[in-house]
Amino acid sequence: CGPALSYLGHSNVMKVVLEGSGFSESQLKSLERNFYTTSSCGVCGKSSIDALKTQNKFTTYLNRQSGPTVSKKVLIALPDTLRKAQAVFESTGGLHASGLFSAEGELLSLREDVGRHNALDKVIGDAFLRRQLPLENVVLMLSGRISFELVQKASMAGIRFIAAVGAPSSLAVELAKETDMTLVGFLRGDNFNVYSGDWRLK
Missing domain, CATH: 3.40.140.10 (Cytidine Deaminase, domain 2)
Structure with missing residues (x-):
């Protein structure tokens, strides 16, 4: 086990990384959104949006010009x-x-x-x-x-x-x-x- 995830506000949570999983510490921050993206969320804010951008495989594929034009x-x-x-x-x-x-x-x-x-x-x-x-x-x-x-x-x-x-x-x-x-x-x-x-x- 690794250290508690205190910076996420979950001090009683421990992370377990399997040997050979290829998981890196840099990926941990992108998982923050999994803890607080809920219907009642009032504090998601910019972190949730930034996390979504980094995780969306279509972010670079889609742009302002893509999408349908509708009457x-x-x-x-x-x-x-x-x-x-x-x-x-x-x-x-x-x-x-x-x-x-x-x-x-x-x-x-x-x-x-x-x-x-x-x-x-x-x-x-x-x-x-x-x-x-x-x-x-x-x-x-x-x-x-x-x-x-x-x-x-x-x-x-x-x-x-x-x-x-x-x-x-x-x-x-x-x-x-x-x-x-x-x-x-x-x-x-x-x-x-x-x-x-x-x-x-x-």
Whole structure:
């Protein structure tokens, strides 16, 4: 065992490194985000965003120019398209959904779950199994609000455009701006707010 991880604020945690694992001390700092990236997190801040940047394999591949360009007409139609495709929600009224759309508004993939995060995990996992990552040319449509974790997951999958019927958290907006993502919230009827990446709207 090594020394306690006191600088992480977890003095009762010991690190165990297996011989020949190739693990280095320099990698330890990048693991900080695993301790406090939670839905209730109010202190994640810059450390979480910086850690995400260093861990994202698509960071250098994607840039400000990558991602779909979407018209307002297509954008405002996404919530209804997502809702009509939610078969389980139709019978229960209690599920969230995540959907992937083309820039023309075609529904490519949809998954439902009681939890918002699980629904997104499912839709990204399906794309991963189909070897479709990175998902830089799709629009991610969410049925609820936008937390930091949802933007984080989307970024790790290479998604450049997120829209949702609910509100984003301040940290979600900060992460979207830092990673040049388009973030649209309160997408209801003909109205919506653009928090970052307005150049992908036409």
